[in-house]
Amino acid sequence: xxxxxxxxxxxxxxxxxxxxxxxxxxxxxxxxxxxxxxxxxxxxxxxxxxxxxxxxxxxxxxxxxxxxxxxxxxxxxxxxxxxxxxxxxxxxxxxxxxxxxxxxxxxxxxxxxxxxxxxxxxxxxxxxxxxxxxxxxxxxxxxxxxxxxxxxxxxxxxxxxxxxxxxxxxxxxxxxxxxxxxxxxxxxxxxxxxxxxxxxxxxxxxxxxxxxxxxxxxxxxxxxxxxxxxxxxxxxxxxxxxxxxxxxxxxxxxxxxxxxxxxxxxxxxxxxxxxxxxxxxxxxxxxxxxxxx
Numbered sequence: 001x002x003x004x005x006x007x008x009x010x011x012x013x014x015x016x017x018x019x020x021x022x023x024x025x026x027x028x029x030x031x032x033x034x035x036x037x038x039x040x041x042x043x044x045x046x047x048x049x050x051x052x053x054x055x056x057x058x059x060x061x062x063x064x065x066x067x068x069x070x071x072x073x074x075x076x077x078x079x080x081x082x083x084x085x086x087x088x089x090x091x092x093x094x095x096x097x098x099x100x101x102x103x104x105x106x107x108x109x110x111x112x113x114x115x116x117x118x119x120x121x122x123x124x125x126x127x128x129x130x131x132x133x134x135x136x137x138x139x140x141x142x143x144x145x146x147x148x149x150x151x152x153x154x155x156x157x158x159x160x161x162x163x164x165x166x167x168x169x170x171x172x173x174x175x176x177x178x179x180x181x182x183x184x185x186x187x188x189x190x191x192x193x194x195x196x197x198x199x200x201x202x203x204x205x206x207x208x209x210x211x212x213x214x215x216x217x218x219x220x221x222x223x224x225x226x227x228x229x230x231x232x233x234x235x236x237x238x239x240x241x242x243x244x245x246x247x248x249x250x251x252x253x254x255x256x257x258x259x260x261x262x263x264x265x266x267x268x269x270x271x272x273x274x275x276x277x278x279x280x281x282x283x284x285x286x287x288x289x290x291x292x293x
Contacts, residue, residue, distance in 0.1 A: 014066070015043040021062045023054045023154050024163040026105035027127035029079045034105070034166075042067060053079035054126070056150020084153040085141035086124045087131070091116050093138035100130035100139060106165040107172075125162050184223065192216045 012020075019039035030051040032038040041047035042063065049063035050072045057074065064071035074081055087109070089100070096114040108124045111117030121144075131139050145153035195213055200206040 013043070015040045018042050018063060018066055021055075021059065021066060022052060022159075023059065023125075023151070024159040024166065025054045025125035025127045025154075026162070026166055027054060027125070027129065029053050031078065035163075048072065048075065050075050051078045053081055054084070054150070054154065056081035056152075058151045081149045083143040083145045083147065083149055085126045085128070085143045086121045087119045087126070087128065088140050088142050089117055089119055090138040090140070091118070093136050095136055097135060099133035099135065103129045103133050105129065105169065106162050107169050108165075123162075123165060181223065185220065188216055188220050188223075192220075 015036075016039075019036050022035040022039060024035050026034045028034065030038040030047070032041060032047070038047060038051070042049060049067055049069065050060045051074075052059050052063070053074060055062070057071075060071045060074060087100075089109075094111075094116045096111060096116060098111065098113050098117070100117060101109045101111055105127060106123055106125055108120045109117055109130060110120060126141065128141050131141065192213060195209055195216070198209060200209050
């Protein structure tokens with residue numbers, strides 16, 4: 001789904017329109033956890049329009065025009081405008097730790113635990129978030145656009161595709177957390193059921209069983225309270241289709257006793273109609289599940 005600035009005009013909020021002007025690299029160089037939080041901060045008057053190095057000078061002009069302010073030079077505290085780079089992994093040094101996979105906001109790195117990883121260059125946004133977590137320093141950022149910088153080095157189509165993969169990754173993380181919690185809950189319930197089926201021959205054995213049951217029940221309750229206290233991250237401003245998947249996952253969690261029942265009012269809150277439909281990215285199944293632990 002193309003998210004060009006013109007496609008989010010009309011009833012879209014100011015944050016929506018500003019987000020559509022950003023390159024969707026999700027690099028966090030602006031000081032925010034992705035393009036959407038930065039757009040929201042600008043819309044709220046809490047951040048200037050000159051904090052996005054990937055967008056460069058042209059991006060600053062676009063954002064400033066939307067905000068109705070004079071464009072300022074790129075804030076050097078947030079980086080410099082330069083040619084777009086693509087991550088490259090030295091396969092001879094890679095130890096398969098999966099930390100770079102976990103850091104990539106657009107699922108552009110393929111690999112599995114204790115196996116060599118590789119970067120999908122057409123998917124890489126050049127955010128360089130994978131570099132710092134690497135414990136063996138085997139990732140380099142290679143410039144690929146020559147003298148072109150900013151929006152001259154990155155097209156609207158690439159930005160739209162990156163945004164779609166970013167949204168798909170967020171859905172995957174929510175789903176995987178729900179599936180992992182379900183596995184743990186089932187395992188704990190099975191242990192509790194096995195304990196209840198055991199016959200205790202003495203008072204000592206009964207006391208031991210009671211202690212084990214209390215430990216398992218306490219663990220289940222802690223998991224439930226933890227899940228209730230920490231709601232899914234990065235699930236705001238999604239399309240109705242994406243929200244439906246998130247709501248279904250949370251409903252399954254509730255049936256397992258891992259979360260409080262959802263607030264009916266929160267289920268009916270409006271969501272951004274202009275994001276992609278949330279369908280999984282074409283490369284989602286290409287990664288081994290071990291890489292997402």
